Amino acid sequence: MKKTYSTQEIEKRLSEAGVQPTLQRIAIGQYVLCDADHPTAEDVLAWAEKKLMKISQATVYNTLNTLVEAGLARPFRFPHSDKVVYDSNLMDHFHFLDEKSGQVYDIAMEDIEIKVEMPKKYKIKSLDVVIKGEIKN
Amino acid sequence: MKKTYSTQEIEKRLSEAGVQPTLQRIAIGQYVLCDADHPTAEDVLAWAEKKLMKISQATVYNTLNTLVEAGLARPFRFPHSDKVVYDSNLMDHFHFLDEKSGQVYDIAMEDIEIKVEMPKKYKIKSLDVVIKGEIKN
DNA sequence: TCTAATATTAGAATAATTCTAAACTTAGAA
DNA sequence: TTCTAAGTTTAGAATTATTCTAATATTAGA
Ligand SMILES: [Mn+2]
Ligand SMILES: [Mn+2]
Ligand SMILES: [Zn+2]
Ligand SMILES: [Zn+2]
Numbered sequence: 001m002k003k004t005y006s007t008q009e010i011e012k013r014l015s016e017a018g019v020q021p022t023l024q025r026i027a028i029g030q031y032v033l034c035d036a037d038h039p040t041a042e043d044v045l046a047w048a049e050k051k052l053m054k055i056s057q058a059t060v061y062n063t064l065n066t067l068v069e070a071g072l073a074r075p076f077r078f079p080h081s082d083k084v085v086y087d088s089n090l091m092d093h094f095h096f097l098d099e100k101s102g103q104v105y106d107i108a109m110e111d112i113e114i115k116v117e118m119p120k121k122y123k124i125k126s127l128d129v130v131i132k133g134e135i136k137n
Numbered sequence: 138m139k140k141t142y143s144t145q146e147i148e149k150r151l152s153e154a155g156v157q158p159t160l161q162r163i164a165i166g167q168y169v170l171c172d173a174d175h176p177t178a179e180d181v182l183a184w185a186e187k188k189l190m191k192i193s194q195a196t197v198y199n200t201l202n203t204l205v206e207a208g209l210a211r212p213f214r215f216p217h218s219d220k221v222v223y224d225s226n227l228m229d230h231f232h233f234l235d236e237k238s239g240q241v242y243d244i245a246m247e248d249i250e251i252k253v254e255m256p257k258k259y260k261i262k263s264l265d266v267v268i269k270g271e272i273k274n
Numbered sequence: 275t276c277t278a279a280t281a282t283t284a285g286a287a288t289a290a291t292t293c294t295a296a297a298c299t300t301a302g303a304a
Numbered sequence: 305t306t307c308t309a310a311g312t313t314t315a316g317a318a319t320t321a322t323t324c325t326a327a328t329a330t331t332a333g334a
Contacts, residue, residue, distance in 0.1 A: 020300080020311070022300085040290095041290080058313070058316090062313080077215075083289095096255075111253070118248055122268070122270060123270045123272070124270040128216065130265040157280070157281075159330080161282075192283095193282065193283045193284070194283090195283060196283070199323095219321070221322085
């Protein structure tokens with residue numbers, strides 16, 4: 001469901017976005033853009049520690065901000081948590097939040113039909129939809 | 138546009154919600170439920186200071202949480218800020234966020250037509266819609 | 275009036291994130 | 305291949321929003 005990039009491709013994406021591809025940025029980039037799903041800074045740090053990568057907390061935050069500024073990820077806040085979540089899905093899409101687990105799922109725009117009728121003076125730039133509920137299976 | 142309640146009515150609303158109507162709660166209740174529009178804890182504190190009311194920061198936070206627990210207000214987080222915003226509009230409604238000013242406007246559900254088509258296993262409990270943009274006039 | 279329950283408060287604590295300034299790495303010029 | 309300037313990483317301090325602690329004050333009702 002998620003695109004996979006080789007280390008070389010990640011490096012290329014960083015370079016092309018004007019970001020110097022350091023070891024830390026490539027590693028975090030690979031995790032955030034390919035492997036993880038809506039991770040927080042804390043998630044990235046935990047993953048780095050598990051892999052014995054000794055990347056500092058400051059670098060995790062710096063790199064996440066760099067990825068956002070470079071347009072490679074987008075930050076979101078959800079109602080259940082005060083941590084910022086990083087989204088590598090650059091398509092326009094919405095979110096389903098499983099209130100039980102706190103897990104966030106992407107919803108393709110095709111699955112939602114939305115029509116906004118508003119007075120002309122409201123100039124719409126973007127739309128965030130968060131559906132809260134539970135997944136039963 | 139916003140319902141006004143007298144001090145007595147606020148007191149009654151608190152009591153009926155099982156909340157002891159202390160002086161501080163009545164004052165904050167009146168501000169949050171009638172006068173203010175999507176205020177933050179900081180806004181409430183600033184208003185209290187302006188009115189020379191000496192209500193402590195802890196009481197502001199306690200009271201806002203009490204109002205939420207009593208079902209008299211709802212907390213929201215918006216993308217532009219990490220402060221919780223308290224909403225006294227208990228109807229189902231959406232939000233327009235003016236990116237210039239940070240001001241939040243209510244959008245009646247009638248102004249938006251939304252139809253969600255999702256696999257049966259997603260049990261929807263609620264829906265948050267935030268429209269970001271600018272108000273030009 | 276007394277008392278137990280509840281609310282308020284100042285200040286300490288916590289949690290997420292940013293800042294600071296020193297050490298390290300890198301890219302590219304010489 | 306140096307050398308150097310620009311850019312990056314880092315530990316730890318700072319900042320911000322919010323919660324906790326535990327002492328004091330208020331309240332409702334017997
Ligand atoms: Mn996570
Ligand atoms: Mn505000
Ligand atoms: Zn997403
Ligand atoms: Zn609202």
